[in-house]
Amino acid sequence: MDSRITEQPSHYNHLERMSVGEIITAINHESATVAGVIQQELPQIETLITAIERKLRNGGRLFYCGCGTGGRLCVLDTIEVQNTYMSPPEMIQAIFPGGINDITNTRESKEDNLEDGWQQLQAKQISKNDIVVGFSASGTTPFVLSTLRHCQKAGITTASVVNNPNAPISQASDIKVVLVTGPEFVTGSTRMKGGTSQKMVLDMISTSVMIRLGRVSGNRMVNAKIINHKLLDRAVRTFMERHPSFQDYNKVETLIKEHGSVALTESALGLSVK
Secondary structure (H helix, E strand, O other), X not given: OOOOHHHOOOOOOOHHHOOHXXXXXXXXXXXXXXXXXXXXXHHHHHHHHHHHHHHHHOOOOXXXXXXXXXXXXXXXXXXXXXXXXXXXXXXXXXXXXXXXXXXXXXXXXHHHOOOHHHHHHHHOOOOOOOEEEEEEOOOOOHHHHHHHHHHHHOOOEEEEEEXXXXXXXXHOOOEXXXXXXXXXXXXXXXXXXXXXXXXXXXXXHHHHHHHHOOOOEOOEOOOOOOOOHHHHHHHHHHHHHHOOOOOOHHHHHHHHHHHOOHHHHHHHHOOOOO
16 A cells, blocks of 8 residues: 555545535535645745745746646746746746646656756756755655755755655755645545645745745736736726826826836836835
């Protein structure tokens, strides 16, 4: 029997006999436990975020490293953070088996490649100024484990987010976040509670770091990219709320389009908010 908690049998059985109502009630019950697990690890998550902030302030970069669900969530976070906070694309990057262009590739055998992750990092000129954070529900994924071990040998700061205690990947990490979410509703399907917990931690990491780096003002996304009408409208309304003397929606819209974001428009006009 696999000793990893994420591989232990579900607390539920005969799932095929359940009604839709019974299935979603049980899934929701299991998902509701994830926040409590994360609550227990907040001190370690704070330590991780503080380390990441320090690296980025000093000109370093954050690299996520993951496979499967965790890896895809990492790639998603790197995309979202650029759109939401206009962070430079090189600031937060993801290392995925075969490269991020393989994100929709279901050939999970690439998870067993022991050199690919390190080779990708070398191609990006990884250095001691950077930090690499591995995500793995099992805590044993060869791609992630090998990449972190290579980093440690090179003196690069490492961290990890896993869902099993005493995981090898944790042992290859300077900062360890361990989220024991327990057996999955469908045995071994770690895209469920395991994936949910990883997504929540990714949200905490990127949101906290961007706030700390000054890319949020008050509680507003003043650096969001204007990539569609919804975001343009939000930016215009945000600008007008922050600067009540601007009453002409169309004029503000023109200014936002010209400068590219609320923050850039404020900077160009020499405006500040108390």
